[in-house]
Structures are given as C-alpha cells and as structure tokens.
Amino acid sequence: MLGDIAPEQLGLTLGHDHIFAAPPSDVADTDLRINDEVASIAEMQAFAAVGGSAMIEMTTVDYGRDTSALQRISRATGVHLIAATGFNKGKFADRLTEGRSVEAIASWMIAEVLDGVQPFSSDQPVWEASNAKAGVIKASSSLNALSRNERKVFDVAIQAHHVTGAPISTHTEKGTWALEQIGLLLEGGVSPARVLIGHLDLKPDLAYLLEVASTGVYLGLDQFAKTKYLPDETRVYLVAKLVEAGYGRQILIGGDLARRSYWKYYGDPFGSTFIPLRIPEMLAQAGLTAAQINDILVQNPRSFLAFCTDQPE
C-alpha cells in the first residue's frame, strides 16, 4: 500500500490476515464488519508497538476490500499492508465472476498488480487507492470441491501470475483440496515456490501437511490464537515437525483475524499482538533455533512476496 519496497524492508510479517473489510450486506453477523478505521489503526499501532512490521491483507473485492482505507491505515501506522487481488470462495465471488470471461477478469487482475488497484466493475461501491498496487493474487476453493467459477479464478490467477510475477495465495475451506489446488497451479506452469496454500491448520493432520510440503509450496498455518479450532500448542507442534522434516523455509503463519471479537481494540487480550508477543517464545520452547524462528516470521514472507517479473516461470 505504500508503494514498491525491497523485500529487506519487511520485518515480522503476518502471512494471512485482515485489518479492514466491509463484507456484503448478506453477511448478517456484525462481528465480521471490521470497517472502523479508528479500530484498524489502533490495532495496527498495537501490532507495530510490539515489533510487527507487515501483514498480507487477504481481503478481496467480493468481501469489501477498501484499499483507500488500507493505504490510510498503512500511512498512519507504518505497517506495510500487502493487498490482494483475486477472489474469495464462490459464496462471495460468484456474484462478480459469474458471466465474465477468463480474459476479462485476467485483464483486471493484471492491471491491479501492474498499474494499480481498481474497482472490479463500475457498479461496485468501493473506492480504491491511487498509487497502490496489489501484491498478491488470491484464488479460493470450497469444501472438498472447486466450482466452475472458482476454477475460472484459478485459470485467471495462473495467467495473471505469468504476466506479473505476483505470488499466488489460496483459500482452502477447512484445509481441504490443497493437493488439488497445487495440481492445478503446477499444471498451469506456476512454480511451487510462488504459491502459498492457506488455512492448513484447519486440517491439522501431520501426514497431510508433510505431503503438501513435499510439493515445494509455502504452507499457511494462519489460524493462530483461534483456540476454538485448535490449541496453539498443537499448531506450534505441527510447525516444529515440519521444520524437523526440512520444510522450515516453506512456512508462513498468521491469525486471519477477520472478526471484531478477535481484536485487542474490541477487548481480546492479544489481538494482532499475539504472534509477535507469544509465538517466538512458543517456537523456541518447541526446539526451534532463533534462525528458524526468523525464517518463519521474516525470511519466508520476504521470499514469498518478492516479485520475479524479470523471469516469469
């Protein structure tokens, strides 16, 4: 959101998170409306105060992305927000992608990365930032399945990746369909080193995670602090096992804190400060070295986010 930066400018980076979203009106749960800039700025100030540097902000146009707000939040706090082009799962994206061709969607997505963020269609009530570009491409699948429109988005993402060099970050529903996503992307000529598969700690099966890791992609364990799904000790255990198996350079972590009730500003004891404050210590207790912890929090996001437009795969 603050313009092109060198990878070395990124410090501790959350691999999949949300700091501003105004979801469509059919999303009735008001807890999901994280659209108060005062709250967003306070949350990012708290994150920065404990060493947070950057966040891959995965909110897409079908879920109320507002890059003008993201840019103001970034400017006010100094936290680098990396915005996403692309789409959420079909439940949200179909209303935009249905009836539009791969070519039409691809030209929008490519422009978002190369020229600057822009509304997906003229009837969309969003205001996009000037001088800001999308830094990551999002594609999503549903539970154990990929719909026709979701498949179209994967085809678009592959095209846009080849033209722009932007990395691809996915949404899996509860961790399912990861291997199939990888199959599609690799078949499309995308290098696994340019792919991050999201929400894998929602399917906390070590054998499955090792199989995903063996393909060479980045693994997103991005539900940290959500103990309703899994104790954080188990997430740390999975990370430690992946590191032990040699996949320490392929892990990104995050909190995916897309609810008000998850935020410090609204009363959670940690909110966005949880990962900077608690995770280094927990990973160290699980046996990781300082360098291995630094890989997960700093180096891996740098490598994943680096553009390679000079050498498209």
Ligand SMILES: [Zn+2]
């Ligand atoms: Zn998310």
